Amino acid sequence: MKCAMKCLFVQMHGQFSELVTFCGSACEVNAPLANMKPHIGYFAEQALEIIKRRAGAGAATIAPYIGRGLLESSLTALLFRLDAFRALTLMRFQTHAEFDHNRPNQISIDWTTDLVADVGERQDIWKPKQKPDQVSRALLSPYTDEVIWQPAFVAARDFLDEKSLATPHPTVMAKDPEEVIQGIRGEARQLYSFWSKGIHGEFFAIGAHTLDEVTCSDRMKRTIDLVLELAFVSHFTSVSVGNCEPARASDYYLRGKEGIHG
Numbered sequence: 001m002k003c004a005m006k007c008l009f010v011q012m013h014g015q016f017s018e019l020v021t022f023c024g025s026a027c028e029v030n031a032p033l034a035n036m037k038p039h040i041g042y043f044a045e046q047a048l049e050i051i052k053r054r055a056g057a058g059a060a061t062i063a064p065y066i067g068r069g070l071l072e073s074s075l076t077a078l079l080f081r082l083d084a085f086r087a088l089t090l091m092r093f094q095t096h097a098e099f100d101h102n103r104p105n106q107i108s109i110d111w112t113t114d115l116v117a118d119v120g121e122r123q124d125i126w127k128p129k130q131k132p133d134q135v136s137r138a139l140l141s142p143y144t145d146e147v148i149w150q151p152a153f154v155a156a157r158d159f160l161d162e163k164s165l166a167t168p169h170p171t172v173m174a175k176d177p178e179e180v181i182q183g184i185r186g187e188a189r190q191l192y193s194f195w196s197k198g199i200h201g202e203f204f205a206i207g208a209h210t211l212d213e214v215t216c217s218d219r220m221k222r223t224i225d226l227v228l229e230l231a232f233v234s235h236f237t238s239v240s241v242g243n244c245e246p247a248r249a250s251d252y253y254l255r256g257k258e259g260i261h262g
Contacts, residue, residue: 013048015252016224016259017041019231021077024242029080029087033241036077043070050220051260053213060211064198067223071191074227075115079139081240082148086114086137116188117141140188145181148237153177155236159246167254169261172229180233184226191223221260228256 021037023030046066049055055062080087093099093107112118117138125142135143157173160166172180197203203210234240235249243249 013041013044013259016044016228016231016256019235019244019249019252019256020074020227021081022235022242022244023081024244027084027241028091029084029241032087032091033077033080036073036080040070040073040077043073044224047220047224048259051217051224053217055213055216059213059216060198060203063211063216063220064195067220068192068195068199070227071188071195071223072111072115074231075139075188076109078227078230078234079109079114081234081242082139082144082237083137083239084241111192113138115139116185116192140181140185148239149181149233150177151238152233152236153180156233156246159236160250163247163250165250165254167257169257170225171257180229184230187222187226191219191226194219195223225257225260228253228260232256 017037017040020040021033023033043066046055046062047070050059050063050066053059090107090109093105094101099105109115113136115138117136117140125146138144153172154177160173172183175183198211232249232253235243236246237243244252
């Protein structure tokens, strides 16, 4: 039984990283995605250890680094899959002779501008008077939500329904398309803030109860689940550098759900 469970974990984190970093074309973006894949797989493996409460006494110390690393690297990989221009231009900047890896660079990936956009509340985002710099191309912006994520979500849900595929575990597939990314955006912000406070040592100032084993397991489950939902839906978009076959993506998704919640 223990051997079978271990095999499930190994299989699950490999399929998880495949969903997140898949590139089905000869596009140059394949290089950074291939570089990111083993790191995301490692984060997923360690995340599962924390979810299953097998990390021991060091869980409170290591969980924030695993959680934030998993969240940031996975969302960055998904951004690269959906916006090849951002990935390719970043590669050019980082290989320039004057690029300094030891200093902050405005061109680098930013949580707010590239991943989880903070564009404020707008009743109508499609007003023609909108300035170009207000139209966010972030992975989780209101614009990518309507243009990319909502149609992909409907296609993913339709495929699962058509094939009578379902999971007994929590899933965004039961929600309305207009609510999914808004909910994921809010959850991503909360998780990022939580893990960041752990990395910065703030939680240790008030005692170990904030990063206890149960809390670390719960927050890690929410983190990997969030990425799994986005990664699965991303394979039904029409703008990606390449998508897994729907049946394969669905199989990985359902196996991932079982690996996290089972």
